[in-house]
Amino acid sequence: MNTLLLYFLIYTFFRSISNGLDRLSGTSFSMILSITVLGIGAVAIWHMRDVRIHRRVFTLLICLSIFIAACGLSLTVSAGAGKIIDQYSAWYEIFRYLQLIMFVALLSSLYRHPSFCLNVHRVYMSLLFIISAVGLGQYLTGHAELVTQYDKFKRVAGLSSHPVPYSLEIVLTFFVCELSRRKMRLPIQHLHLAAYSLFIVALVLSASRTGVALLGVTLSVYFFVQRPALLPVFAAAFAILMWASPFGELFSDLSTVPDYIMNGEYAVWDWRTAPTSVHWRIHHWYYLSTLGLERAWTGYGPGQVGFYSPFLLLAHSQFVEIFFESGVVGLITFAVFWFSLPLAAMSDRRRLVSLYGKRSAEIGILHLWLAMFAGVTLVASFDASFDRETVAFSHLIVSMFVVLAQPEAVTEREPGSRYSHISMTAGSRIEASASRETI
Secondary structure, X not given: OHHHHHHHHHHHHHHHHHHHHHHXXXXXXXXXXXXXXXXXXXXXXXXXXXXXXXXXXXXXXXHHHHHHHHHHHHHHHHHHOOOOOOHHHHHHHHHHHHHHHHHHHHHHHHOOOOOHXXXXXXXXXXXXXXXXXXXXHHHHOOOOEOOOOOOOOOEOOOOOOOHHHHHHHHHHHXXXXXXXXXXXXXXXXXXXXXXXXXXXXXXXXXXOHXXXXXXXXXHHHHHHHXXXXXXXXXXXXXXXXXXXXXXXXXXXXXXXXXXXXXXXXXXXXXXXXOOOHHHHHHHHHHHHHHHHHHHOOOOOOOOOHHHHOOOOOOOOOHHHHHHHHHHHHHHHHHHHHHHHHHHHHOOOHHHHHHHHOOOOHHHHHHHHHHHHHHHHHXXXXXXXXXXXXXXXXXXXXXXXXXXXXXXXEEEEOOOOOOEEXXXXXXXHHHHHHHHHHEO
16 A cells, blocks of 8 residues: 555656656656556555445546446447547547546545645645746746737746646645645645745746636635635735736736627637637637537547637637537536535535534635635636646545545644654544445
């Protein structure tokens, strides 16, 4: 088990920077790492043969398997109907979801390990510092650039393929750091403040509305649920900060979107009518959804949206893309899988409430994760094909298992020694009672 945990930590670290390394050096490091998960996941499943899997985690795996079967059905029907289909892209997409199954299986075998949360925190703190520092370094060395025709400011991509995935990855990395810190009951230290400050700088330099929206929505929902009295103060401060920063201009451009929709201009396929990338996305969603209705039940096949798009691009909406590629069948099965994630995260809520109370720190951790999931769902619906963001998706999965984990608490000791472990007797009771909810 310790070997599997070591592999997971090494894999998480290198997979998080592999896209950037591949972009800079022209290698295929990402693919090699993803392939290894298939074999390691099989090893993890073998080790778990005598271990009861949590009921909700097992349900999540079943839902994801059914969605993969729906993708296979879409591929079979599309190929059988004589449609032109790119077999490599189709099988690569199915492989991506198989890799995700194995990743979930690996985490299922590890999250009960006493040092799981502590090691996750250490790795993600290192990642947050490195990928944020790389983004800052790109800006200081003049490697920021205008990525699209809609960009108003030069942007950095860090160790990612694009500024938007970069912003998603650093925001989710930050939340995994904070969730694991709270789970371990670690006090905020100078290292946290330094890494979090660098993260904010890198997020601003990415000039991505996506990452800022995810951060803002998550914290707003969290304050609304956990600290409602602080929500107006946070909302006002966040709005002032956004308006005073370069993001003020980026978000102000969206004021024309309602008129754009009401006037029906999105139905006219002319890129010159799209003053911002959001207007362009509305064009794209309308086009793909209209085309998708022609094969509404099974879609055009997994991985095919880029070949039917007039711009040869992804849909930039997770649910539009899945509807186009896998039809209604795929959309329903994916939605069931997607919303099985929060159900799994909330598995122990009743026991946590009975042990700690509704206003406890443990419930606050769950609320923060649910707020993050709400933000990710919003981003995936209106801004990014999140199912294609392998690294960001893995961070979301890791964060769910951090919420489920019941580690040993850590508290600060004498200045000469950083931390000492303290047993969580309440956590042990939760683990004992959790066995009644497993299969």
